[in-house]
Amino acid sequence: MESADRIGRLGGSLTKAERRVAEVVLEQPQLVAFGTVAELAAAAGAGAATVVRLATKLGFDGFTELQSSVQHDLANQLRPAAQRIREPVGTDLVGRHLQLEQANVQTSLGSIDPAALADAVAHLADAAARVFVLAGDNSRGVAQQFVVDLGALRDDVFVLDGNEIAVRRQIALLRPTDVLVTLDFRRYERWLVGAAVDAARAGVWAVTVTDSLLSPLAAHAQRAFVVAAAGAGPFDSHIGTLAVFNVLVTGVADQLRAVATERLDRLEAVWQHALTDR
Amino acid sequence: MESADRIGRLGGSLTKAERRVAEVVLEQPQLVAFGTVAELAAAAGAGAATVVRLATKLGFDGFTELQSSVQHDLANQLRPAAQRIREPVGTDLVGRHLQLEQANVQTSLGSIDPAALADAVAHLADAAARVFVLAGDNSRGVAQQFVVDLGALRDDVFVLDGNEIAVRRQIALLRPTDVLVTLDFRRYERWLVGAAVDAARAGVWAVTVTDSLLSPLAAHAQRAFVVAAAGAGPFDSHIGTLAVFNVLVTGVADQLRAVATERLDRLEAVWQHALTDR
DNA sequence: TCGGAAACGGAACGCATGTTCCAAAGTGTA
DNA sequence: TACACTTTGGAACATGCGTTCCGTTTCCGA
Known part of the structure; x- marks a missing residue:
């Protein structure tokens, strides 16, 4: 997209009003x-006038020329609509991932059991419970992402991190009212299973996200979500998990x-503030 | 397509010149x-005049209304999913996410520029360069996931973590041969921009993953990937980024x-070992 | 061959739109 | 605080466009 390129190139030298216009253009x-x-x-x-100024700043003669450029891009974009679908199938790097990741999302979300979802949400939303997330090295990133987001919604969300000793020590201190979220994939460390078993013995309610219902962690969890983790490269894709x-x-x-909008309002306020800062 | 329907309906009662116009319209x-x-x-x-007569014959008020109809059809055809998602708000939680995340993957991967991809891959595969990842709190998880995976493929992959002071101190020590990966979304902290500017001054090659070409980090990066981060809930979805x-x-x-399969073989061996353990 | 009506396109009219200019508001500096 | 500069939006101007009217051409039946 020609206009997008030009906007990206000199995006820094745009004034506030011009940037607002540019965002709408994009x-x-x-x-x-x-x-x-x-x-x-x-x-x-x-x-x-600001619109026209932006157009000229982008190197166009005026709004009319900018409009023509965008029209040209759109025309090119919709022409192969049916044709382009067939062309880039599987051969290139991006196309391969596109198919694969779409399938991962599809099957991961498609196989969600509504009852399990409602149950898991209820436990995760329970203010009386602390939430702990247990993940192996290979998926610690998505686990942390989950902790960050959930932690913005409620208190007491932690990721069980560190080495085996440290994790098992933390698990020994869990209370029966706590909630444990485990991540289990084929390539994970064995000691995670032991840690999960410890938690189960302590009476902790657990939900696991796994790539197979046969995983040992699923056996020790009250609820399980099965995700597709097929990767085009050498590693699993955690898109389904995410x-x-x-x-x-x-x-x-x-x-x-529904229960307490106050915390979300505070978050929104922070976001709005950060938004206007930029 | 509204116009196509009307043309087909009373196609027989069109005059010769009107039919020629109708064919062009189709x-x-x-x-x-x-x-x-x-x-x-x-x-x-x-x-x-024939054009206008055809438009009125088709039931439109004039050419302008016919044009609006065609524009509306094209616009609907253009938005593959991303914006169409917002109109028919999905009823159930899972269905909403399914549509949304599919669209996020589609647009994020679909807008990848092959040249930018090849360039970024070349830099990230450069053994002489160290790779640093700079992300805000809200996306630290996916950043870490990236570091873990890439770190399994090559040495010297780090996430720039900690508070502002610590990060900027690390950036001050970057070498011109290093590579910086930045994550930039609307709701991020402002000091990230300052850190990225510092790195740019140091001559570090940078690639950014952002939700808008207008992001300040995109202006200071050699390459930029624009991802869709629309979330069904209160937070951005990082699936496109992942x-x-x-x-x-x-x-x-x-x-x-191609260059050194040895490291990957070792990794495969480890994985196979972990696999058989289970 | 003639007459009438339908079809068609050119040209004038009026309006909406892009462009340009300028004054006011905002911003940083001495 | 005053001044210079940048930024911004409103209003006048001019161009291009859709619409309409009307004269010419074409077609068909008598």
């Missing part, structure tokens, strides 16, 4: 392709929003 | 969406496999 190309200067200006909360986590986080957010 | 919708009455008339070998990271990791793996 996010709503139809508006500039089909619309008028006045409409684009209104959508960006700017004046018509998708499931996102569903859980949204579910908890919905549930907690 | 075969070159862009011409009527982006063009003018005169251009459409010229393409059909007819007069401007998908791009997976592509990068696979690309590096392919490249390094």
Whole structure:
């Protein structure tokens, strides 16, 4: 996209109002392709003159030329619509991933049991429970991502980190009211199983995200979500896992929003503040 | 397509010149969406008045209304999923996420520029360079996931962690041969920008994964990947980011496999060992 | 061959839109 | 605080466009 390239190139030298217009150009190309200067200006909360100034700043002769560029891009984009689907199948790096990751998301979310989801969300939204996440090295990243998001919604969300000794010591201190989230894939360390067994003995309610219902962790968990983790490269893809986590986080957010919107409002305020900063 | 329907319905009662115009409308919708009455008339070998007559005959108020109809159809056809998602708000939690995350993967991977990908992979596979990943709190998880995977393929992959002071101190020690990977989303901390600027001054080659080409970090990076991060809940979804990271990791793996398969073989051996353990 | 009506396109009209200019508001500096 | 500069949006201007009207051409039946 020619216009997107130019915007990205000299995005830094744009003024505030010009940037607002540029964002609309990037996010709503139809508006500039089909619309008028006045409409684009209104959508960006700017004046018509600002729109024209941005166009010239981007190297176009005026809004008309910018519009032509966007129209050209859109026309090219929709022409092969049916044709382009067939061309890049599987051969290239990106196409391979595209198919694979789509399938991962599809099967991971598609196999979610509503009852299990509701149960897991209820436990994760329980303010009386502390939430601990136990993951192996290979998926510690997505685990931490889950902890960050969930931790923004509620208190007492922790990732069990460190070496085997440290983790098992933490698990020994769990209370029966606590909730444990385990991540289990084929290539994980064996001692995680032992840690999970310890937690189960302590009466901790557990949910596991695994790539197989036959995983040992699933046997010791009250609920299990099976995700697809097929990777195009040498490693597993954790996109399915992250998708499931996102569903859980949204579910908890919905549930907690009804009970206590105050915390989310505070978060929104922070975000809005950070948003306007930029 | 509304216009196509109407043309087909009363196609028999069209005059010769009107039929020529109608054919152009069907075969070159862009011409009527982006063009003018005169251009459409010229393409059909007819007069401007004939174009307007056809439009009214089809039940439209005039050419303008016909044009709006075609534009609306094209716009709907353009948005593959990303924006269409927002209109029919999914009823259930899982279905909403399924649509949304599929769209995130689709647009994130679909907008990858092959040249940028090849360039980024080449830099990330460069054994002489150290790789540093700079991310805000909200996406530290996916960043760490990337570091773990890439770190299994090559040496010297680090995440820049900790508070502002610690990070900027680390950045001050970067060498011009190093590579920096930055993650930039709307809700991020401002000091990340300052850190990225410092790195740019030091001559470090940088690639950024962002949700907008207008992000300040994109301005200071040699390459940028734009991902879709729309979330169904209160937070951004990092699935698109993770998908791009997976592509990068696979690309590096392919490249390094040709040069030195030895390290990957060792990794495979470890994995096989862990596999049989279970 | 003639007459009438339908079809068609060119040209003038009026309006919407892009462009340009300028004054006001904002921002940083001495 | 005052000043210079940048940024911004409103209003006038001019261009291009859609619409409409009307004269010409084509077609068909008598």
